[in-house]
Amino acid sequence: MTKYAADNDLTEISNLKYVYGEVIDRLVRDSGAGGGDELKTVFTEDASLDLVEAGLPYVEGHDAIIELFTKMLPAGVNWMWHAFSNPLITITGDSATGHWLLLAYSTETAGAAPRATVGRYEEEYVRTAQGWRASKVKFHRGALYQTLQA
Numbered sequence: 001m002t003k004y005a006a007d008n009d010l011t012e013i014s015n016l017k018y019v020y021g022e023v024i025d026r027l028v029r030d031s032g033a034g035g036g037d038e039l040k041t042v043f044t045e046d047a048s049l050d051l052v053e054a055g056l057p058y059v060e061g062h063d064a065i066i067e068l069f070t071k072m073l074p075a076g077v078n079w080m081w082h083a084f085s086n087p088l089i090t091i092t093g094d095s096a097t098g099h100w101l102l103l104a105y106s107t108e109t110a111g112a113a114p115r116a117t118v119g120r121y122e123e124e125y126v127r128t129a130q131g132w133r134a135s136k137v138k139f140h141r142g143a144l145y146q147t148l149q150a
Helices: 003-029 037-041 062-076
Strands: 043-050 058-060 079-092 095-107 115-128 131-147
Touching (some): 037 043, 058 062
Antiparallel strands (some): 079 095, 095 115, 115 131
C-alpha cells in the first residue's frame, strides 16, 4: 500500500466519524426531521451500535440505527453536540479498527443546563464497494457525566 493510499484510507475513516457526529446532532436538534439515510454512508447494512453505557439500547442494522437517532433519541434529548479526538486507526487490508475519545454535551429540554459526557469509542471498519463503513461501534462512558452549571 502506498503512503498516499494509506493517508486516503485514514482520511476516509476519520470523515466517517465526523459525519456520524454531525448527522446525529442534527437529527436530535431537528427532532428527526429529514430521516437518517445519511447514516447509511457511515455504517454497513448489518452494523452493530452499542451505546448501552450511554443509556441507549444495543441495535443492529441500518433500520434500527436510523430509528434510534430519528425517533428514540429525539424523544428524550432536545439538543446535543459531539466532538471526537485522538483517533488511533489501524488498517489491515480491507478492515480497520479505530479508537476515539469523546466529549459531548446534551440537554433534555430547551434552556436546560447542558450535561457533559466523556468516553471512548471502539470501532471496526470494512472497505466496501462504496468506501469505508463502520461495522461495529461500541461506546465506553468515562468518569465525567454531569450537568454543567451555567
